[in-house]
Amino acid sequence: MQREEALEKIAWYHLKQLSRDEATELILEFFNEPLKPSLRQKLNLTAVLQWETHQPPTDLQPGNPIYRPILLEKMKEPFRGATNEYLVKHLKESLGLEVDQVIGELPTWLPCPVCSYRTFAVVGDWATCPVCGWVSDPVQEAMHDDPTGANGVSLNQARQNYEEFEAITQEKLEELDPEAKAKYPKSA
């Protein structure tokens, strides 16, 4: 199976698990985010116009098919950087599908400066590494001993902590997904 097809199946599966409130929240997020050209192409004109004015309807119906491409995109996001092996495992274990392999190239994500797993789609956008909890902060990544910033610990301290207990801080350790290490490729 091709990666894109695997992501599509996974997205549909997770879309069906969404509650009405969760779906509404994701659609509202969309109205405050930049609109990627690839998503814009899939959207109905009404949804594009609503986005352009950043005005969701007051009686937003999350089940309306005009919002489906937005939700599918949101469901794919947590799997975009996952390895093919991880996608196979997820298709088998969560979706109950018999899949031998997933093929296709992974996007070239950036390695986390702390744990080296490729968990960042872009540099310095304040995303959180799901493996170690490091928040991508361009200032802290330039000044390795500076604890001021998004992380509360310096990059060097975070690296030391990761070696010791596999998270940048004890608090972060509790929030991390133990599966994340199996999900992302590690940089050589």
Ligand SMILES: [Zn+2]
């Ligand atoms: Zn990391």
